[in-house]
Amino acid sequence: xxxxxxxxxxxxxxxxxxxxxxxxxxxxxxxxxxxxxxxxxxxxxxxxxxxxxxxxxxxxxxxxxxxxxxxxxxxxxxxxxxxxxxxxxxxxxxxxxxxxxxxxxxxxxxxxxxxxxxxxxxxxxxxxxxxxxxxxxxxxxxxxxxxxxxxxxxxxxxxxxxxxxxxxxxxxxxxxxxxxxxxxxxxxxxxxxxxxxxxxxxxxxxxxxxxxxxxxxxxxxxxxxxxxxxxxxxxxxxxxxxxxxxxxxxxxxxxxxxxxxxxxxxxxxxxxxxxxxxxxxxxxxxxxxxxxxxxxxxxxxxxxxxxxxxxxxxxxxxxxxxxxxxxxxxxxxxxxxxxxxxxxxxxxxxxxxxxxxxxxxxxxxxxxxxxxxxxxxxxxxxxxxxxxxxxxxxxxxxxxxxxxxxxxxxxxxxxxxxxxxxxxxxxxxxxxxxxxxxxxxxxxxxxxxxxxxxxxxxxxxxxxxxxxxxxxxxxxxxxxxxxxxxxxxxxxxxxxxxxxxxxxxxxxxxxxxxxxxxxxxxx
Amino acid sequence: xxxxxxxxxxxxxxxxxxxxxxxxxxxxxxxxxxxxxxxxxxxxxxxxxxxxxxxxxxxxxxxxxxxxxxxxxxxxxxxxxxxxxxxxxxxxxxxxxxxxxxxxxxxxxxxxxxxxxxxxxxxxxxxxxxxxxxxxxxxxxxxxxxxxxxxxxxxxxxxxxxxxxxxxxxxxxxxxxxxxxxxxxxxxxxxxxxxxxxxxxxxxxxxxxxxxxxxxxxxxxxxxxxxxxxxxxxxxxxxxxxxxxxxxxxxxxxxxxxxxxxxxxxxxxxxxxxxxxxxxxxxxxxxxxxxxxxxxxxxxxxxxxxxxxxxxxxxxxxxxxxxxx
Numbered sequence: 001x002x003x004x005x006x007x008x009x010x011x012x013x014x015x016x017x018x019x020x021x022x023x024x025x026x027x028x029x030x031x032x033x034x035x036x037x038x039x040x041x042x043x044x045x046x047x048x049x050x051x052x053x054x055x056x057x058x059x060x061x062x063x064x065x066x067x068x069x070x071x072x073x074x075x076x077x078x079x080x081x082x083x084x085x086x087x088x089x090x091x092x093x094x095x096x097x098x099x100x101x102x103x104x105x106x107x108x109x110x111x112x113x114x115x116x117x118x119x120x121x122x123x124x125x126x127x128x129x130x131x132x133x134x135x136x137x138x139x140x141x142x143x144x145x146x147x148x149x150x151x152x153x154x155x156x157x158x159x160x161x162x163x164x165x166x167x168x169x170x171x172x173x174x175x176x177x178x179x180x181x182x183x184x185x186x187x188x189x190x191x192x193x194x195x196x197x198x199x200x201x202x203x204x205x206x207x208x209x210x211x212x213x214x215x216x217x218x219x220x221x222x223x224x225x226x227x228x229x230x231x232x233x234x235x236x237x238x239x240x241x242x243x244x245x246x247x248x249x250x251x252x253x254x255x256x257x258x259x260x261x262x263x264x265x266x267x268x269x270x271x272x273x274x275x276x277x278x279x280x281x282x283x284x285x286x287x288x289x290x291x292x293x294x295x296x297x298x299x300x301x302x303x304x305x306x307x308x309x310x311x312x313x314x315x316x317x318x319x320x321x322x323x324x325x326x327x328x329x330x331x332x333x334x335x336x337x338x339x340x341x342x343x344x345x346x347x348x349x350x351x352x353x354x355x356x357x358x359x360x361x362x363x364x365x366x367x368x369x370x371x372x373x374x375x376x377x378x379x380x381x382x383x384x385x386x387x388x389x390x391x392x393x394x395x396x397x398x399x400x401x402x403x404x405x406x407x408x409x410x411x412x413x414x415x416x417x418x419x420x421x422x423x424x425x426x427x428x429x430x431x432x433x434x435x436x437x438x439x440x441x442x443x444x445x446x447x448x449x450x451x452x453x454x455x456x457x458x459x460x461x462x463x464x465x466x467x468x469x470x471x472x473x474x475x476x477x478x479x480x481x482x483x484x485x486x487x488x489x490x491x492x493x494x495x496x497x498x499x500x501x502x503x504x505x506x507x508x509x510x511x512x513x514x515x516x517x518x519x520x521x522x523x
Numbered sequence: 524x525x526x527x528x529x530x531x532x533x534x535x536x537x538x539x540x541x542x543x544x545x546x547x548x549x550x551x552x553x554x555x556x557x558x559x560x561x562x563x564x565x566x567x568x569x570x571x572x573x574x575x576x577x578x579x580x581x582x583x584x585x586x587x588x589x590x591x592x593x594x595x596x597x598x599x600x601x602x603x604x605x606x607x608x609x610x611x612x613x614x615x616x617x618x619x620x621x622x623x624x625x626x627x628x629x630x631x632x633x634x635x636x637x638x639x640x641x642x643x644x645x646x647x648x649x650x651x652x653x654x655x656x657x658x659x660x661x662x663x664x665x666x667x668x669x670x671x672x673x674x675x676x677x678x679x680x681x682x683x684x685x686x687x688x689x690x691x692x693x694x695x696x697x698x699x700x701x702x703x704x705x706x707x708x709x710x711x712x713x714x715x716x717x718x719x720x721x722x723x724x725x726x727x728x729x730x731x732x733x734x735x736x737x738x739x740x741x742x743x744x745x746x747x748x749x750x751x752x753x754x755x756x757x758x759x760x761x762x763x764x765x766x767x768x769x770x771x772x773x774x775x776x777x778x779x780x781x782x783x784x785x786x787x788x789x790x791x792x793x794x795x796x797x798x799x800x801x802x803x804x805x806x807x808x809x810x811x812x813x814x815x816x817x818x819x820x821x822x823x824x825x826x827x828x829x830x831x832x833x834x835x836x837x838x839x840x841x842x843x844x845x846x847x848x
Contacts, residue, residue: 333727
C-alpha cells in the first residue's frame, strides 16, 4: 500500500510552446498520494495543455516530469506516449468519453490487454475481474452490458474503473462532472474522495467552483499559461480563487424586468415527442422573455426543444405568434426559430471548415443576391458577429476545430444573431465553457431577449438557470412538475420538484430558505 | 486550385509517358478521340461528384447510362417516335430514377450503397428485358440528332484536330456546377450537408431536399451521358453497354479531389480525373500492352494517386495546424 501523502509526481519548470508561442510555462507542481488536486482556470489558461503533458498525449517543450518509482524515489521520466504514462501509473479519463459503443463493459475495460488462454479470450476471468473493478467505483452493473446502453455518468465511471484496473496511482479527470446531473455529480465526487482514501492521487479540472470548494485538498489556479497560485485547503475560498483566475471577482448579474404585459410568442399545446413516450406538455413563452427548462438529465428537456424545432417529429401543436409551426426544421428556421444543440461536436459545428463558414451557414441564404453568396458582405457580417461575441482569436479563416470549446460554442450561438430569431432554443448553452465565456454568452442571450427574441433554454446547471431565466419550468420524467418566476425561484424549490417532490403549499418559506443558496451549486 | 495540383501532376505524367512511348498519341485523330471520350465520361463523373459531395455514392450510373442509351434508339427506330418526344422523355425518366433513389435514401433512411446497388441490377435488367437483349442502333439514320454528339468544329489554322461537339455540354455543365457549388447558397448548403449533415439540419439547411436533388442530378447526367454515348457509337448491346461506367465516374471524382466522406469537390479536378482515366486507357493500347491489363493499370494508378493525395493533404493539414496552434 502506498504511503499516503507520499510525493508521486513532480514537475519543474514545465512548459509547452506551439510554434514558438508559449501556451504554458514555468509550472512547478507536486502531486501527492491521498490527495485531490483541482486545476482551475478560464478556457485557454492552459489546463488542457497541462493535463495532456502529464498524461503523455503531448511532450513538454521545457522542464521535466519525475515520477516516484516502486521505492518512492522520484526519477525523471520521458512521457512520450499515453502508453508511457500508463506504465508510470498515470491514467487520464477524457472529457470526451471514448468507450467503444459496441463492446460490453468488460470488453472495454480490458480493451487491448484482454486476458487470454492459448489465444482465446478468457471471458470468464475477464468478466469476474471487471465486476471487481466496477465495485471499486460503486457501479453495480452486469459486465456484459454493452457500453452503448450506458448513461453518460455510468460510462464515465467505467472509464475510471478502466484507469484503476491499469494500476494507476495518479488519476487525471478532465471535467468529470460537466455532463452529469447534480445527483450524478455528487456521486462522482464521492468516488473521488473514496479514491483519495485508497491513497490514489486524483487530479481534476473543473469549471464548477463549488465542487472544487467541496473536495479539493489543493487548488492550482492557471491564468494565461502561468500558475497564479497553489492554494492549500483552508487557505482558499471562492473569492480568492476567482480573483486568481480572472484577476477580478465576478459580479452576480442583475434581475431583468418582468414581462407580464408582453404578447405570447410561443404557445406549446399538448406537445409529445416521437422519441419518448412522454406526457403531453403545454406552456407559453412571451416576447422577449427568457424561460429556463430545469430538471434532471433525462427529464425530457432536450426532447421539448428538438420537437419545437422539428428535429424530431412531434404530436400536439406549436404556435409561433399565433400561427401554427409546421413542416421540417428548415421551414421552421425560415419562420424565425433558431436552435443551438446540446452535442456541439456532433450537431453544432463543421470542425474542418472555417469559422466564417460556420457562422454564416444559418443566414447565408438571406444575405444572398439571386441565391448567389455575396462573399464580401458575408465577411463583413461574420467580422461584426465575431466582434460582438468576442470570439477569440478574431480570424475568420481559422479552422473551427482549432478553437477552444468556449469559442466554438460562441460560433454556434453567433450563427443565429444575424437573423434576429423570433425564438431562440438553447440546449445547455454553456456546457464545457469557462467562466468568462459563459458570462459573455449570458450577456449576449440577454441582449437578444432585450431586442425582442424569446429564449427557451435547457440547463442542468442550476446556477445558470437562476442567473439567466425570467421564468423557470421544472420538468420531471417527461412532464412539467412546476413553474416559478425569477422572483420566487430558488435552488431548493427547483431540486424539490425536479427530483419528484410534491409542489409545496407555502412557497415563500422555501424561497426564504433558498436565498442562502442563491450563489449556486455550480459556477 | 491547390488541391488540383496532384491530379494535374498525374495527368501530365501519364500524357508525357504516353506521347514518348506511343508513336500515335500526339496525332490529331487520337487527341480528337480522347477529347470526345473525356467529355462523355466527364459528364457522368460530374454527376457522381455531386452525390459524393453529400457523402453518398451512386453505383447505378452505368445501368442508367445503359437504360437511357438503349431506350433512345429503341423508341426512335423500333417504335418510330419523334426525337422531340424521345429526348425529353428519356431525360425525365432518368431524373425520376434519381428522385426514386433520393426519396428512398432521405425518407426511408436506406443506405445509398444499397439503394443504388439494387438500381444497378434493376435498370440493366429492365433494359435487357425491354429489348429482348437485342442490340439497338440507329441503322444509319437520325444523322441530325446524332450530330449532337458527332459534330466537329474546325479550329482556324489547325489541321487534323477539330473540337468535338460534346465539349459544349461539358463546358456548360462544368460552369453551371462550378458556380452552383462555390458561389450559390445551395452549393454552400450541399457542401455543409456533406461535412456534417446533422449540424446542417440544426442550422436550418433543408438537407433531405438537397441530398435528393444531388441524386436527381446524378441520374439525369447519367441519362444524358448515356444518350450522348449511344449517339456517338451508333449501336450497343444492352448486356454490356455502360458496364463499369459507375466505377470510372467514381474513380474520376475521387482522383479529382472529392472525398468519399463528403463535403469536398472540385469541378476542374473531376474533369482532369476523367481525362486521366481516358488517357490511361488509350496509352495501354498505344504502348502495346495487353488490353486485358486495362483494369489492373487503372486500379494501380488510382491507388497511387489517392495515396499520394492523402499523404500530401495530411502533410499540409499538419502544417496549417502547426501554424494555427
